[in-house]
Amino acid sequence: MASKGQYVSVVDVEGQQVGDFLAFNAHDMEEHLSTNHTMASRSKMIPSVGDVLLTNYRNPILEVVADEVGRHDMLIAACDPWRYLYDYGVEGHRNCSDNFLEALSQHGLKRHQLPQPINLFQNMGYHPDGRLEFKESVSRAGQKVVFRALMDIVGAVSACPMDLNPVCNFRVTDLKVLLTDRAP
């Protein structure tokens, strides 16, 4: 939970760790960060410093105030049990959707109510012919991205446990989330 005006920093502790990030209006969980509305209104797939991210009602919810990495993703759905089962043949794999449901359990969200996350430090290749390429993250140990909350938010970050494609370079490490009153 961050109050309007506070700063949320997500630090990639060891490097190359993708972090799925959700943010909701703390006073109305039906309003949330929407990457699809943000992409449409901003005409870009990768948020960068100065960008104001929007909710599903196109209200400003977060501003990117610092970014030491420069490659993030807003297209790729959070991993879930079926991502691992259908696409990789692995049953019972830890996944971001279950992480979110646990972290947000006090808000009573069901799986179909989880919005599309912004995938911090996820380095996708966007090819003009429409091809998507899951590439190794370019973030290095200690690098961070910082947001300023533009409304009171409920947020959640999941260190993505995807170890079956290159996005986290086939390992899973920690992320650190900091909440501060001043820009870090």
Place this chain on the structure above:
Amino acid sequence: MASKGQYVSVVDVEGQQVGDFLAFNAHDMEEHLSTNHTMASRSKMIPSVGDVLLTNYRNPILEVVADEVGRHDMLIAACDPWRYLYDYGVEGHRNCSDNFLEALSQHGLKRHQLPQPINLFQNMGYHPDGRLEFKESVSRAGQKVVFRALMDIVGAVSACPMDLNPVCNFRVTDLKVLLTDRAP
């Protein structure tokens, strides 16, 4: 409403008309076509013939069986009152979200429950640096895209009334939706 096995054709009657398309599991409206899950599992932004599109639970919901155009979009949020108001300064403009809410009113959906649509005939430039470009549709009069329903679906198509950027070449025309038992 289409039954499993039926074909849904969307015909661009006059050409260059974008059509936003939603599809729900007819037996559980909480499950629906999810472009973000489809993009993740298919590693592509533009669906093409043979592609099976997925729901938010990664179940097959539609197969693309014919496509005379080749450029569609799965990223851009449906237009809504705020798209026109905030991004173009126009109040009260007709929009796809309101069209969907009216067309689906018997199902009691609220705005925050509208999923991300697939935007048929929408020709976006996807640039490797993340830039998105709203380009003129390349579809010509009479061209169509055809889907086979892989489950019983409730569907809705909105002829996008966006006349303030190039996607529909600054005019709004009709789309025809056909439901058939055999491939057209």
